Amino acid sequence: IHIYIYIYIYIYIKLKGKFYTGFILYALFWSNANSSSQQRGGAVSRIWSLTQRAVRQSTTRTSKPPGVALKFILGPAVLTVSARLFCHVAHCEADVNNNTPVEVVAKNPVPDFKWHVLWEFVKPQLFTLVCAVVLAFGAAILNIQIPLMLGDLVNVVARYLRENTGNYVHEIRGPALKLLGLYGIQGLLTSGYIVLLSRVGERVAADMRKTLFASLLRQDVAFFDANKTGQLVNRLTADIQEFKSSFKLVISQGLRSITQTVGCFVSLYVISPKLTGLTVLVLPCLVGAGALIGSFLRRLSRLAQEQVAKATGVADEALGNVRTVKAFAMEERELQLYAYEVDKSCEMNENLGTGIAIFQGLSNIALNCELLNYQHYANVFVSLASISILFGQVVRGMSSGARVFEYLALQPTIPLSGGGRIPYHSLTGRVDFMNVSFSYPTRPGHQVLQRFSLTLPPSKTVAIVGESGGGKSTVASLLERFYDPTSGVVMLDGLDIRTLDLCWLRSQVIGFINQEPVLFGSSVMENIRFGKPEATDAEVINAAKQANAHGFITGFPDGYNTVVGERGVTLSGGQKQRIAISRALIKNPSILVLDEATSALDAESERVVQEALDRATRGRTVLIIAHRLSTIQRADLICVMSNGRIVEAGTHVELLSKGGYYSDLIRRQRAEGQK
Numbered sequence: 080i081h082i083y084i085y086i087y088i089y090i091y092i093k094l095k096g097k098f099y100t101g102f103i104l105y106a107l108f109w110s111n112a113n114s115s116s117q118q119r120g121g122a123v124s125r126i127w128s129l130t131q132r133a134v135r136q137s138t139t140r141t142s143k144p145p146g147v148a149l150k151f152i153l154g155p156a157v158l159t160v161s162a163r164l165f166c167h168v169a170h171c172e173a174d175v176n177n178n179t180p181v182e183v184v185a186k187n188p189v190p191d192f193k194w195h196v197l198w199e200f201v202k203p204q205l206f207t208l209v210c211a212v213v214l215a216f217g218a219a220i221l222n223i224q225i226p227l228m229l230g231d232l233v234n235v236v237a238r239y240l241r242e243n244t245g246n247y248v249h250e251i252r253g254p255a256l257k258l259l260g261l262y263g264i265q266g267l268l269t270s271g272y273i274v275l276l277s278r279v280g281e282r283v284a285a286d287m288r289k290t291l292f293a294s295l296l297r298q299d300v301a302f303f304d305a306n307k308t309g310q311l312v313n314r315l316t317a318d319i320q321e322f323k324s325s326f327k328l329v330i331s332q333g334l335r336s337i338t339q340t341v342g343c344f345v346s347l348y349v350i351s352p353k354l355t356g357l358t359v360l361v362l363p364c365l366v367g368a369g370a371l372i373g374s375f376l377r378r379l380s381r382l383a384q385e386q387v388a389k390a391t392g393v394a395d396e397a398l399g400n401v402r403t404v405k406a407f408a409m410e411e412r413e414l415q416l417y418a419y420e421v422d423k424s425c426e427m428n429e430n431l432g433t434g435i436a437i438f439q440g441l442s443n444i445a446l447n448c449e450l451l452n453y454q455h456y457a458n459v460f461v462s463l464a465s466i467s468i469l470f471g472q473v474v475r476g477m478s479s480g481a482r483v484f485e486y487l488a489l490q491p492t493i494p495l496s497g498g499g500r501i502p503y504h505s506l507t508g509r510v511d512f513m514n515v516s517f518s519y520p521t522r523p524g525h526q527v528l529q530r531f532s533l534t535l536p537p538s539k540t541v542a543i544v545g546e547s548g549g550g551k552s553t554v555a556s557l558l559e560r561f562y563d564p565t566s567g568v569v570m571l572d573g574l575d576i577r578t579l580d581l582c583w584l585r586s587q588v589i590g591f592i593n594q595e596p597v598l599f600g601s602s603v604m605e606n607i608r609f610g611k612p613e614a615t616d617a618e619v620i621n622a623a624k625q626a627n628a629h630g631f632i633t634g635f636p637d638g639y640n641t642v643v644g645e646r647g648v649t650l651s652g653g654q655k656q657r658i659a660i661s662r663a664l665i666k667n668p669s670i671l672v673l674d675e676a677t678s679a680l681d682a683e684s685e686r687v688v689q690e691a692l693d694r695a696t697r698g699r700t701v702l703i704i705a706h707r708l709s710t711i712q713r714a715d716l717i718c719v720m721s722n723g724r725i726v727e728a729g730t731h732v733e734l735l736s737k738g739g740y741y742s743d744l745i746r747r748q749r750a751e752g753q754k
């Protein structure tokens with residue numbers, strides 16, 4: 080009987096997660112106690128024998144072997160619970176999406192779990208959730224009834240064996256049919272609540288993902304300086320996954336385990352187990368069927384996982400290239416793309432949930448039918464063990480939830496919308512930096528700009544040159560309003576840019592091209608259209624012509640429909656740069672910022688790109704940040720920066736004749752070129 084109980088529990092463990100820690104500990108404890116008591120030594124053995132004696136004295140004898148409840152049910156169960164509570168060991172609850180948890184370093188290491196935020200997500204699913212709870216409760220109540228029905232059946236068999244009178248088939252039919260009916264209803268209820276719960280879980284998780292993604296995209300660039308993209312993506316994936324699993328498990332198992340534990344303790348002492356039956360013969364069939372359905376479910380799970388990864392890929396790309404997304408004010412479009420992929424993965428996970436539901440419903444029926452003779456022993460153990468799993472799961476679920484909620488509540492310091500706009504026909508494109516001082520929020524002690532002043536006259540080209548780390552790119556970042564100055568103002572047409580609509584500023588006024596153009600893994604057409612989503616094909620082609628890109632694009636077999644690969648890996652540096660220029664030009668910006676736009680190119684690529692840039696800059700206010708001084712000689716004004724200040728300014732000829740910092744830079748660059 081002991082072997083059977085172990086086999087039964089083993090199967091249960093296989094189906095419901097691994098909670099064998101208590102068993103291993105118990106087995107060790109028991110064998111140690113037995114061998115030690117034979118040697119009459121050891122504190123452990125003495126405590127053990129005292130416990131056994133106390134239990135023997137306190138329990139009234141039943142038909143069960145003495146101490147069986149302690150040895151095979153309470154012992155392992157209590158040890159499992161303790162191991163779980165105190166040691167956090169050996170629990171590996173099945174994760175349908177096989178997400179590998181990544182260490183998350185939170186800004187606030189222990190964020191609070193906010194119930195009211197959870198409520199906002201659960202509210203729309205409340206009806207489905209209540210139905211799931213009712214069904215789960217019904218299934219749990221039936222689970223308690225089953226051993227009692229079983230008792231009726233056993234009584235009939237026992238009476239027949241004892242008295243050998245009456246019509247056996249007639250007498251057994253009633254209780255047997257009742258029992259089968261009960262199993263059927265129980266299976267249906269189980270499937271029902273799992274389907275509903277899976278739906279609630281998936282929808283809550285999908286809503287959380289979309290809301291968190293929207294909240295992340297809204298954040299300032301400074302937020303992304305302080306947080307690694309991988310961690311943010313992890314909150315969108317692993318944390319929400321963990322939270323979802325816990326949410327479903329706690330509701331389904333919590334209700335079932337508590338009701339079942341109470342009920343099974345009662346029935347354990349009411350019914351006496353007599354039947355053994357065909358279990359050994361049937362078990363391999365059950366295991367085989369389980370393995371078959373399991374492999375199907377694993378396939379479903381893998382597909383769902385791939386879809387989740389796809390959604391994560393979209394998020395990762397948008398967040399990883401957040402400067403580009405922000406420079407084109409494309410937050411809304413990225414959100415839509417992500418929402419589409421998330422909804423698809425939500426649907427696939429719902430299908431998976433239905434598969435699991437059918438599997439569990441069937442396995443419940445099969446196990447109940449075939450293993451009924453051990454039901455009352457094993458159920459108590461399983462219920463107790465499930466409660467122990469729940470403790471750990473509640474803790475993990477709440478901490479994952481808290482990490483997700485932490486970022487939902489964050490408000491950006493630079494709001495994306497709101498503020499004034501200057502009508503297109505009256506916008507001149509004059510920019511003034513007035514006494515600007517600035518430190519990056521992640522390095523507040525390091526002042527990058529100190530009382531920096533500079534004017535970009537309308538339709539003129541101003542270049543900034545100077546030593547590396549002197550603060551040139553920071554000037555461009557402040558114009559894009561990736562950050563706000565610590566003191567001083569940046570003005571557009573005489574208006575403080577903090578009073579202007581940021582979305583308008585980035586999407587319509589400023590075109591930004593930097594050293595390493597970032598493309599998205601879609602077609603050339605879509606990449607150029609990123610600059611102006613409503614642009615017609617003709618506008619896209621026109622922008623590509625202006626940027627010297629039309630020729631090479633039409634040379635590809637798929638032309639504008641050529642997919643450029645992740646981050647544009649299938650294109651050369653010069654080609655990528657020209658697509659980036661087309662993307663900036665399509666919005667017809669009044670101001671163009673070129674941050675080292677040609678410094679990563681070889682001489683030939685630089686020539687074609689430079690040609691495109693010369694054409695692109697005509698009639699616009701241009702700020703060029705340059706390393707290669709040869710590219711800026713025709714600028715209307717060249718400023719030399721050092722230590723966050725302008726130390727010299729003038730035209731190329733003026734600065735050369737001055738013989739100061741600029742001519743020194745030119746000399747050094749020539750010398751490097753000759754080497």
Ligand SMILES: Nc1ncnc2c1ncn2[C@@H]1O[C@H](COP(=O)(O)OP(=O)(O)OP(=O)(O)O)[C@@H](O)[C@H]1O
Pocket residue numbers: 304519521522527546547548549550551552553554
């Ligand atoms: N996001 C950031 N967070 C914190 N510090 C930064 C950040 N970006 C730049 N810095 C620091 O600010 C200073 C100025 O950097 P910036 O990129 O503006 O220099 P640069 O003149 O453009 O240099 P380079 O010519 O090498 O590109 C440097 O000391 C740099 O380390």
